[in-house]
Amino acid sequence: MPATSPITPVILSGGSGTRLWPMSRPEMPKQMLALTAEQTMLQLTAQRASDARGELGFAPPIVVANALHADLIEAQLRDVGAAAQALILEPTGRNTAPAIALAAIAAGGGDAPLLVMPSDHVIADTAAFHAAVARALPLVADGWLVTFGITPDAAETGYGYIKVGQALAEGVHRVDCFVEKPLRDAAEAMLASGDHVWNGGIFLFRADAYLAALATHAPAMLDATQAAMDAARRENGRVWPETAAFAASPADSIDYAVMEKADRVAVVPVAMGWSDVGSWDALHAISACDAGGNACRGDVVAIDTRNCLVRADGKRIALVGVEDLIVVASGDDVLVLPRGRSQDVKKLIEAMQR
Incomplete structure (x- = not known):
């Protein structure tokens, strides 16, 4: 089922990637490095959602990043023909929930589907990823918040997990609960159960649905990010949210601020050759x-x-x-x-x- 409007990729590129020191450093974090291919991880992420394939259509991305990397990001995206429609430059890091709020506001806050992706993950099977996105779109159009659960192949203790609940549609399930990074015994039990997936940190929802969830579950965050964007400076596609307003936002992840609290949250389990390249x-x-x-x-x-x-x-x-x-x-x-x-x-x- 096609989206009612093109999917807007939201690429989160604020991380410093210190776990891959000495190659990854604050001035050159891992998403800017060519670690797994000739292209950098940022370029691969942008290319993953840069054109229409099958039933999917993508708008130019919105990138949320550290101002230190603005020139580098623009150059890397230009090199692969994936120029951003907006480059939002955070004055300070406040975690993923406020960063995504900035992007949702920049996208117009309407019914545009937002595909939120970290800039430093590997997805080897893009076709499987796109098929998972296509399965999620009908629920997204109906206002659901969707996350993508990675089919686990080991009892990893470094990832959060999602318990897969009742089926909502073919290949799409209600989230039963989110599980913190487990101890070894718990991870082995979840792997054996077959009803848990890794929390890969990739999301799909309408901009207005996400902002409405913030209004309900994190109103101070919504107020701060809206004020920061209302007073933002804009120039040649770059957006600088107002510093004091954005700093007033609570710092929280999207999982804690929204996904664990909202009612209509779904998960699409998918095996797509995913890695967060976290070490x-x-x-x-x-x-x-x-x-x-x-x-x-x-x-x-x-x-x-x-x-x-x-x-x-x-x-x-x-x-x-x-x-x-x-x-x-x-x-x-x-x-x-x-x-x-x-x-x-x-x-x-x-x-x-x-």
Whole structure:
């Protein structure tokens, strides 16, 4: 069923991606990097929803980002023919719910469907993604808030989960409940049950439906974001929300502010080769590897080496007789750690900041 109006992609690009240090940094976060393909993750996200395929039609995207990255974002989108209809530059980060509110207001606050996507996720099967969007559109047109649940293939403890409830239409279900990142035993039980999916942080709803949900469940957030957009400065497609008004908004995720509280929330389970590329281990898991299980990019020489992820950005890296390592060189920094420990990069960043 086609949408009544083109789907407006909303690309959230405010993250700093510090878990992929040293390549990802505040001035060059992971969505601006070509980690999985020749294109950057931002470019891949824009291309995923940049033209009409089958029953779907897409408008130019609205991008919500850090002002520090404005020139880079515009250049990268221009390079793949996906110029934004609006580039909203947040004066400060207030999490996803206010960011999406800015986009909904910029879209006109009407019945336009908004497809909200993080800028730094991988979706290998775009056709499956588009089919899931098409299944959701009839409910979206009727005012439902829809999230896309990733069919799990492991008992991951780093993701939130969604319990899939009663069927509303073919391939679309009511959300029974959202589940916080679980302990190992709980994750294994949810995987075995077959009625839980990962919360991938991708959403589809009408702009007016989202703003109405904010009015009910987070009115202070709606007031602040509306005031920030009413007083925004606009120039050549860039939008600067008014700083003081936006800073007054509560900082909250869309899950906490809206999705866990609203009544008409649906989930579309989908297997589409999704990854949030949240660590170097996650990147290794989705990378093409040589016969020894090594995923290497850049000037790398590896002899008698197995199951390593190696990234060389401007430096040569040579490895002999090692296995299960992550080695990343970028600028003046070199990261070396065992595979399976890449979540500890966060601890490294905290230690260096101290």
